[in-house]
Each structure stands twice: as C-alpha cells, then as structure tokens.
Amino acid sequence: MPKTVKYETEVAIIGGGAAGICAALDAHDAGARTLVFEKLSEPGGAAIISGGGCCMVGTPLQEKLGITDNPDLAFDDWMKWGGPTADAEWARFYIEGTRNDVFVWAEKHGVEWVDAKPQEGNSVMRWQRAAKSGLGLMTALIASYRKQGxxxxxxxxxxALTRDQNGRVVGFxxxxxxxxxxIEVQAKAVVVASGGFNSNVDMVLEHKPELRGSRIMEGSGFGSTGDGHKMVSSVGGYLTHMDHVWFYVYATPDYRDPKQRRGLVFRLAPGNIYINQQGKRFHNEALSGGNSxxxxxxxQQPRHAWAVVDRAMLAKVEISDPYYRQADEPLREKIEELLDNSPFIKKASTLEELADKIDVPRQTFLDTVARYDKAIDDKLEKEPEFGKPLKLSKKFDTAPYYAIQMFPLARKNFGGVKTDKQCRVLDRHFEPIPGLYAAGEISGMAGGHINGKAGLEGTMLGPSLFSGRVAGGWAAREAGHGKGFVGKPNRG
Ligand SMILES: Cc1cc2nc3c(=O)[nH]c(=O)nc-3n(C[C@H](O)[C@H](O)[C@H](O)COP(=O)(O)OP(=O)(O)OC[C@H]3O[C@@H](n4cnc5c(N)ncnc54)[C@H](O)[C@@H]3O)c2cc1C
Structure with a gap:
C-alpha cells in the first residue's frame, strides 16, 4: 500500500545532472542543507553521457597548449555565431566565469581537463574535455558532493511545485x-534543474510544428522529457525561445528501442559522403555541426540522408551511446552487431546494389560517387562541388559498401525558462517568482537563451555547470546562508 514520504530541507533540487549537482555543491558549500531528487535510478543526466566538453576561455590548459584567447574574442565569436537571440549579458557573465568558476573550480572537485578540440565558429580552440568525457566529469562532481555528506x-x-497562499514556491x-x-518535499528554496526536452519528440514537434510529418530522433539524456518546463510554467514561469532546438545530422534510429524514437549518433570516418533520396550529395560533409x-x-525532401561508406572507412567509426562504448573506448563487437542488424543500415557488395537497396536513382548515385572518386584521383585538395577538403578521404573501393540512414536528431534546447542573473525564475512580467530558481538546459542552459540560435559547442555543458552554481549560491542565500554566488570573473 503506497504511503506518503515527507522530506524537509533548505535547498531542494529537482534533477541530479550537471546543473543540479553544481547547484547542490554551491548551496552545500554556503552552509545550506540540500537534497537532490533524481527521477532515474542513477544521477548524472545527459551530462554523464555527454562528450564532457566545455567552452572555456583563458584557461591553464589553453595556455599549456599555446592557445591565446580572451573573453572579448570569445564574446565576439559567441554573438556572431548565436545571432541576435543570443543573450549577451548571460554570455558575457558565463565567458568571464569560465576560467575560475568552471575550469579551476571543477578541478578542485576532482575533474581533470585533458585536451582541446577545434569547433566550428570559434577563432581559437576553446572546447576542452574532461578526462573520461562526461562520465569522468560527472563522476567526480557527484563523488565530491557525496563526500561532503x-x-x-x-x-x-x-x-508539481507547491506554493503557499502568497504564491511563494515552498516545495514540490x-x-x-x-x-x-x-513524495512531499518542503524547502526554503527550490532549484529546478531537470534538463531539456529533446527526449520527448512530441514536445519537440509542439515547438517545431514545421517538422511534423518528418522522422525526428530523440537525442538527449534519458530523463530529458520536459517535466520541469511543465512544472515551472504551471506556476507562472515564462518560457522563451522554445523553438531554438539544436539538431545534429549524424543519427540513425536505435533499432533496439521498441519505439525507434531514440537516435544513435555516429562519428563517421571523414571519407563518408551524404546522399539525399535523389541520389545526390548536398553539403560539405566536413562541416558536420548543428549550424551547418x-x-x-x-x-532536403524527404528530411533524411544516407551516409555512404566502404568497409575500410568503418574501421574508425564510433557510436556515441553507452551501449556502444565503455568510457572513451568504442565496443567494436556491439558496433558490428548494429551494422548487421539495423533495418536502417544497408549493406551491399557493389555500389549498384547499394543504390537499389536504398532506392535512389541508380545512375545519379553512381555518377555522384564517381565524381567524388575522380577528385581524389586528380589529387585535388578539395572536391569541387561543395569544397570538402580531401586530405582525409579515400576512394570508394573496398566492398562491402554501407549506407546508414540519418535523420535529424534533436540534441540540445537553446530556449527554456527565463531567469535573471541570479537564476530566479521570472514570470511573464519579468518579475521573480519567490522561492524558485532554474538552471541548466531547462533554462536554455542559462538565463533562457544564452546561446541564441547556434552554439559554439561546449556551450551547453559549460553554462549548465555555471548556472547550476549560480542558482545554488543564490538559493542558499534565500534560505539564509552565504552571500549568493560570488564568482571570480576573468575580465581578460
Ligand atoms: C550524448 C550527448 C553528448 C553531449 N555532449 C556535450 C558536450 O560535449 N558539450 C556540451 O556543452 N554539451 C553536451 N551535451 C549537452 C549537455 O550534456 C547538456 O546540455 C547538459 O547535461 C544539461 O545539464 P542539465 O543539468 O540541465 O541536464 P541533465 O544533465 O540532463 O540533468 C537533468 C536531470 O534531471 C533529471 N530529471 C528530469 N526530470 C525530472 C523529474 N521530473 N524529477 C526528478 N528528476 C528529473 C534527469 O533524469 C537528469 O538526471 C551533450 C548531450 C548529449 C545527450
């Protein structure tokens, strides 16, 4: 017979991912009693399965790698890339906080930053990865929080959130x-850190109705189903820029998912080409980011593509999903299992046969591949049609050939709950709702829409960690502890 279990604390946090754990760490650090409520059986959220990369500026790792960077340069890149809907105030706040309040702070909690990678839109390398990616990052932060009790x-x-007669949020x-x-929870301040909604395709289509009728893959953490958005809006919280959904292209349906809604992200060898249903290439495949x-x-019509590879190109393929990798190591046997069993992956011993299997016009497809191969034969630096650099490409000459059907994957939410710079949830009059804070992807990573329409990469996890800290600090303050979030901005 179910009973009612009651909890009482000072800062209560919904969601044990990047923002939730950081909120808990800062609130705890300020002296507040905290409790984190996580709907899954393990904490970590999307963050723990993430690439673990954060966009950070002027860090010791950049210095070690000889990269000269500064907040002004990063801010210019950010605003150019994200466009007019990027929140300049939050972007600046985050960028200046990245060195001390993300990089150095995370190190103090046991995170090791190990390498950097170039990403589209950045004038220098500033995407920096934690050891063992998101798994290493979140394991360290969770362990640090637990170690402190x-x-x-x-x-x-x-x-649902609960309120008193004055409209103050007093628990959930x-x-x-x-x-x-x-469960009934009573608290002096509540932080909602329940992540995004991209593992709820119905909600994605509600905010992107123009995509109805196309297959869109679910691609965030398993718990990212938009629960928090509903809770916050039902107490008057304002949702903004909800149509800013960040898609990736390299996902094929997970055939093991009974509903086949979840997407598996392929990291393909650079030699692959994308073919539309008309049998033609349509893009420089070297530009694989969400903005290109x-x-x-x-x-494309229909909105899918076939990533075509030969056997040799598959040697380095990786699949960004916990079933297909152990920490940073791809599990080759599992990848072969997918290649052999997925109805969305076709295999053929000739290119002619492959064209028939994927039902594209045979001659157009053969001509497309032949033109690409000829550019390689001619030793061109770039293929002439879309300008793809050919340095890492090879000819399609090693059977069997594969075509992997790719659909748009909803990965990250760049819009969400509007907050001020203390992460207090704002209502439609832009007034704070007493007792209520939001951080991380539920708030478009930070503030509502920090990225705008496009992210420089590392601009999801980084701002989620950062806004989590901000929310935790100020929630603790509201509960009577500490001075609010006091960062150490690097003003360059
Ligand atoms: C595969 C993958 C790779 C990524 N790689 C990167 C990267 O390298 N760099 C980058 O910047 N970003 C990356 N991201 C995005 C980044 O991981 C997220 O934006 C970030 O984790 C958001 O943090 P969060 O705390 O808001 O949400 P999450 O980390 O998802 O945590 C939210 C938590 O709330 C819980 N929750 C939800 N609803 C409820 C409820 N009703 N009750 C209780 N708990 C609830 C969830 O189960 C989850 O644990 C990646 C995302 C994915 C999916």
Missing amino acids: GQIIPDTQIS EGVDAKTGDR ASPALLA
Whole structure:
C-alpha cells in the first residue's frame, strides 16, 4: 500500500545532472542543507553521457597548449555565431566565469581537463574535455558532493511545485518510481534543474510544428522529457525561445528501442559522403555541426540522408551511446552487431546494389560517387562541388559498401525558462517568482537563451555547470546562508 514520504530541507533540487549537482555543491558549500531528487535510478543526466566538453576561455590548459584567447574574442565569436537571440549579458557573465568558476573550480572537485578540440565558429580552440568525457566529469562532481555528506535521492519523479497562499514556491511533490510512494518535499528554496526536452519528440514537434510529418530522433539524456518546463510554467514561469532546438545530422534510429524514437549518433570516418533520396550529395560533409549540416539536412525532401561508406572507412567509426562504448573506448563487437542488424543500415557488395537497396536513382548515385572518386584521383585538395577538403578521404573501393540512414536528431534546447542573473525564475512580467530558481538546459542552459540560435559547442555543458552554481549560491542565500554566488570573473 503506497504511503506518503515527507522530506524537509533548505535547498531542494529537482534533477541530479550537471546543473543540479553544481547547484547542490554551491548551496552545500554556503552552509545550506540540500537534497537532490533524481527521477532515474542513477544521477548524472545527459551530462554523464555527454562528450564532457566545455567552452572555456583563458584557461591553464589553453595556455599549456599555446592557445591565446580572451573573453572579448570569445564574446565576439559567441554573438556572431548565436545571432541576435543570443543573450549577451548571460554570455558575457558565463565567458568571464569560465576560467575560475568552471575550469579551476571543477578541478578542485576532482575533474581533470585533458585536451582541446577545434569547433566550428570559434577563432581559437576553446572546447576542452574532461578526462573520461562526461562520465569522468560527472563522476567526480557527484563523488565530491557525496563526500561532503550531500544526499541524492534516486527514483523520485517530481511532478508539481507547491506554493503557499502568497504564491511563494515552498516545495514540490512526486512519486517514488520504485515503491509507488507519494513524495512531499518542503524547502526554503527550490532549484529546478531537470534538463531539456529533446527526449520527448512530441514536445519537440509542439515547438517545431514545421517538422511534423518528418522522422525526428530523440537525442538527449534519458530523463530529458520536459517535466520541469511543465512544472515551472504551471506556476507562472515564462518560457522563451522554445523553438531554438539544436539538431545534429549524424543519427540513425536505435533499432533496439521498441519505439525507434531514440537516435544513435555516429562519428563517421571523414571519407563518408551524404546522399539525399535523389541520389545526390548536398553539403560539405566536413562541416558536420548543428549550424551547418543540420540546416542542410532539414532542407532536403524527404528530411533524411544516407551516409555512404566502404568497409575500410568503418574501421574508425564510433557510436556515441553507452551501449556502444565503455568510457572513451568504442565496443567494436556491439558496433558490428548494429551494422548487421539495423533495418536502417544497408549493406551491399557493389555500389549498384547499394543504390537499389536504398532506392535512389541508380545512375545519379553512381555518377555522384564517381565524381567524388575522380577528385581524389586528380589529387585535388578539395572536391569541387561543395569544397570538402580531401586530405582525409579515400576512394570508394573496398566492398562491402554501407549506407546508414540519418535523420535529424534533436540534441540540445537553446530556449527554456527565463531567469535573471541570479537564476530566479521570472514570470511573464519579468518579475521573480519567490522561492524558485532554474538552471541548466531547462533554462536554455542559462538565463533562457544564452546561446541564441547556434552554439559554439561546449556551450551547453559549460553554462549548465555555471548556472547550476549560480542558482545554488543564490538559493542558499534565500534560505539564509552565504552571500549568493560570488564568482571570480576573468575580465581578460
Ligand atoms: C550524448 C550527448 C553528448 C553531449 N555532449 C556535450 C558536450 O560535449 N558539450 C556540451 O556543452 N554539451 C553536451 N551535451 C549537452 C549537455 O550534456 C547538456 O546540455 C547538459 O547535461 C544539461 O545539464 P542539465 O543539468 O540541465 O541536464 P541533465 O544533465 O540532463 O540533468 C537533468 C536531470 O534531471 C533529471 N530529471 C528530469 N526530470 C525530472 C523529474 N521530473 N524529477 C526528478 N528528476 C528529473 C534527469 O533524469 C537528469 O538526471 C551533450 C548531450 C548529449 C545527450
């Protein structure tokens, strides 16, 4: 028989991912009693399966790698890339906080930053990765929180915020997914850090109605189903820029998912080419980011592509999903299992046969591949049609040939709950709702829309960690502890 379990704390946090754990760490650090409620059986959220890369500026790692960077340069890149809907104030706040309040702070909690990678839109390399990617990052932060006595309560699905007669948020309620018990939580301040909504394709289509009728893949963490957005808006929180959904192109349906809604992200060898249903290439495949490849794929009719590779090109393929990798190591046997069994992957011993299997006009497809191969034979630096550099490409000459059907994958939410710079949730009059904070992807990573329409990469996890800290600091302040979030901005 289900019963009601009651909890009382000072700062109560919904969601144990990047923002939630950082909020808990800062609130705890300020002296507040904290509890984190996580709906899944393990904390970590999308962050723990993420690439673990953060966009950070002027860091010791950049210095070690000989990269000269500064907040002004990063801010210019950010605003150019994200366009007019990027939130300049939050972008500046975050960028200046990255060195001390993300990089150095995370190190103090056991995170090791190991390397950097170039990303589209950045004038210098500033995407920096934690050891063992998101798994290493989140394992360290969670361990640090627990070591200090911090508590995370798993399997607790929170469904509604509770308010007193003055409209102040004073807690929330939900259910224990294991026992069926009702949960009631009372707190002095509440931080909602429940992540995005890209693992709920119905919600994606609600905000992107123009994509209805096309297959769109779910691609965020398993818990990112938009629960927090509903809870916050039902108490008057303002949702903004909800149509800013960041798509990637390199996903094929997970055939093991009974609903086949979840997408598996392929990291393909650079030699692959994308073919539309008309049998033609349509893009420079070397530009695979959300601001270049995704609009190109979304413009195709129908909205999918076939990534064509030969056997040799598959040697380095990776799949960014916990089933297909252990920490940073791809599990080759599992990848072969996918190649052999997925109905979305076709295999053929000749290119002619492959064209027939994917039902594209045979001659057009053969001509497309032949032109690409000829550019390689001619030793061109770039193929002439779309300007793809050929340095890392090879001819299509090693059977069997594969075509992997790729659909747009909704990965990150660049819009969400509007907050001020203390992460207080704002209502439609831009007034704070007492007792309520939001951080991380539920708030478009930070503030509502820090990235604008496009992200420089590393601009999801980084701002989620940062805004989590900001929310935790100020929530603790509201509960009577500390001075609010006091960062150490690097003004360059
Ligand atoms: C595969 C992948 C790779 C990525 N790689 C990168 C990268 O390298 N760099 C980058 O910048 N970004 C990356 N991202 C994005 C980044 O991981 C997220 O934007 C970030 O984790 C958001 O942090 P968050 O705390 O808001 O949400 P999450 O980390 O998703 O945490 C939210 C938590 O809330 C829980 N929750 C949800 N609803 C409820 C509820 N009702 N009750 C209780 N708990 C609830 C969820 O289960 C989850 O644990 C990646 C995302 C994915 C999916």
